[in-house]
Amino acid sequence: MNADDLPSLLAELTRRYEVPGAQLAIRWKGRTLTAVTGEHVLGAGPPVTPRSCFPLGSITKPFTAAVAMELVAAGDVDLDVPLVKYLPAFGAGRVATLRQVLSHTAGLPANVREDTGGDGNRLRWVARHCREADLAYPPGTVFSYSNVGYIVAGLLIEEITGLSWEEAVDAFVLDPLGVKACPDEEAGPRLVGGHAVNAARGTVFPIAAQNLPALEAPNGALALSAEDLVTFARLFLTEDGLTGPLGTETTGLMCRDQLHTTTAGPFGLADGWGLGWALYGDAGTAGHDGTGEGTSCHLRFEPAGGTVVALTTNANTGQAMWTALLERLRAAGVAVEDHFPALGLGSPVPARDDLLGTFVNDDTAFEIGRAAEGKVHLSLGDRPYGELTCYEDLRFTMRELSGAAQTHTGRFVRDPATKRIEFLQISGRLARRRDGVGSGHGAIG
Incomplete structure (x- = not known):
């Protein structure tokens, strides 16, 4: 060089x-x-x-x-x-x-x-x-x-x-x-x-x-x-x-x-x-x-x-x-x-129902829901923001719908005690499933 x-x-x-x-x-x-x-x-x-x-x-x-x-x-x-x-x-x-x-x-x-x-x-x-x-x-x-x-x-x-x-x-x-x-x-x-x-x-x-x-x-x-x-x-x-x-x-x-x-x-x-x-x-x-x-x-x-x-x-x-x-x-x-984070993702798998729902960090809400033709979208508020592709190990990639050619990699995380999918992490932000928020003082582990 x-x-x-x-x-x-x-x-x-x-x-x-x-x-x-x-x-x-x-x-x-x-x-x-x-x-x-x-x-x-x-x-x-x-x-x-x-x-x-x-x-x-x-x-x-x-x-x-x-x-x-x-x-x-x-x-x-x-x-x-x-x-x-x-x-x-x-x-x-x-x-x-x-x-x-x-x-x-x-x-x-x-x-x-x-x-x-x-x-x-x-x-x-x-x-x-x-x-x-x-x-x-x-x-x-x-x-x-x-x-x-x-x-x-x-x-x-x-x-x-x-x-x-x-x-x-x-x-x-x-x-x-x-x-x-x-x-x-x-x-x-x-x-x-x-x-x-x-x-x-x-x-x-x-x-x-x-x-x-x-x-x-x-x-x-x-x-x-x-x-x-x-x-x-x-x-x-x-x-x-x-x-x-x-x-x-x-x-x-x-x-x-x-x-x-x-x-x-x-x-x-x-x-x-x-x-x-x-x-x-x-x-x-x-x-x-x-x-x-x-x-x-x-x-x-x-x-x-x-x-x-x-x-x-x-x-x-x-x-x-x-x-x-x-x-x-x-x-x-x-x-x-x-x-x-996208290395070793393997082949895409269908999105499971237990991945769907609303995950929150304070007043920021990430809504994971099904869209047309079986696609899964992440929405911020009422606005669809990205399309998710899911993988076996609970990781996902998200393609922005704005056409910016931007792709993020995120993951869903289980609660170790309940084994339930309780958290969503994307761009380093960790969000908790809405019905599991409680007092706001829970933690992973």
């Missing part, structure tokens, strides 16, 4: 997946190789440059985690002390810790309830919606991906530093690295717009703006370039030597699996989870994925091996493009691990 190979590879893949614009940055054998292609908005320019900022979505979370871990390193917070000591308004903090929040094991709901964001005041929102009674699972028992947890982490940062979350990320992480993020409100030449691709219909529609509420900024508000992501990831490489705000003890801890005692891991997202970072395979690869309104961004790095791969795209087909990119890079000798 050399620098001359990347532009043609990136251009080929963006054409195949109808992505209007993308950046690719690779750190390999001590060099950083980059390529860009396309335009910010389909048919309306400007062209993508190395400095263009793509909305990162959930790749924002490791930046939030990095600030929180700097506070741990400074002795301002203890990873394993109940968070109520530092955040009295966080009622669930009587039993949840920062380690659990950063590793998605605090038992908090997956998402913010609709129409509760209000004016974006995190302190008021956490006091009202993060009580102990609001927990979906007992802390420390299961992995369930939680945007709510990173609202709590953002509030913790604000309360301890006296800065806004945005100011703290700049001061603690970005400024020391010489990285400049695009503010949400910036509509200037650096900020890239998203696109909705319907591959079945051959349509690509620009999306006017990101709709992330201010409350959720610590979850997904950053907009950076692929080169910026490589710069951040280099802080976590064992032999890179890049100086920055995080010491080696902190970076090593953030990349260490925290899920040894949980009974449900991050199936469908990763093979393990550190403090802010997802973990992949057996070789120690870390990273994160992020989606916004019509954007899809991806980051992987090998702390010991020194390889980093970052891809930013401005279309909802970016996930499929990322999978194809990794295959091509492996063939060229640039290999990083990823999560492959």
Whole structure:
């Protein structure tokens, strides 16, 4: 692999997946190789440059985690002390810790309830919606991906530093690295717009703006370039030597699996989870994925091996493009691990009746039901979202009905005591069968 190979590879893949614009940055054998292609908005320019900022979505979370871990390193917070000591308004903090929040094991709901964001005041929102009674699972028992947890982490940062979350990320992480993020409100030449691709219909529609509420900024508000992501990831490489705000003890801890005692891991997202970072395979690869309104961004790095791969795209087909990119890079000798939950699925089987029903995580309801011609659909609310293909071991694949060429792998999970199919897990979110919700404090095992 050399620098001359990347532009043609990136251009080929963006054409195949109808992505209007993308950046690719690779750190390999001590060099950083980059390529860009396309335009910010389909048919309306400007062209993508190395400095263009793509909305990162959930790749924002490791930046939030990095600030929180700097506070741990400074002795301002203890990873394993109940968070109520530092955040009295966080009622669930009587039993949840920062380690659990950063590793998605605090038992908090997956998402913010609709129409509760209000004016974006995190302190008021956490006091009202993060009580102990609001927990979906007992802390420390299961992995369930939680945007709510990173609202709590953002509030913790604000309360301890006296800065806004945005100011703290700049001061603690970005400024020391010489990285400049695009503010949400910036509509200037650096900020890239998203696109909705319907591959079945051959349509690509620009999306006017990101709709992330201010409350959720610590979850997904950053907009950076692929080169910026490589710069951040280099802080976590064992032999890179890049100086920055995080010491080696902190970076090593953030990349260490925290899920040894949980009974449900991050199936469908990763093979393990550190403090802010997802973990992949057996070789120690870390990273994160992020989606916004019509954007899809991806980051992987090998702390010991020194390889980093970052891809930013401005279309909802970016996930499929990322999978194809990794295959091509492996063939060229640039290999990083990823999560492959669809391996070994075997042959499809008819969906059993005991898989059907409603599974909930707080106010998010996944309805599994039969559709026409024997098909099985997953619906969100009253809207069919994906078509399921089931397999013998209770795993399934789900093809999005939007035509985005996106396929997810999930699973149904039995309750060990009753042997009943009690849980649904997809995209790392764990949902309980509705008639088994009870007090909200049950757990697997």
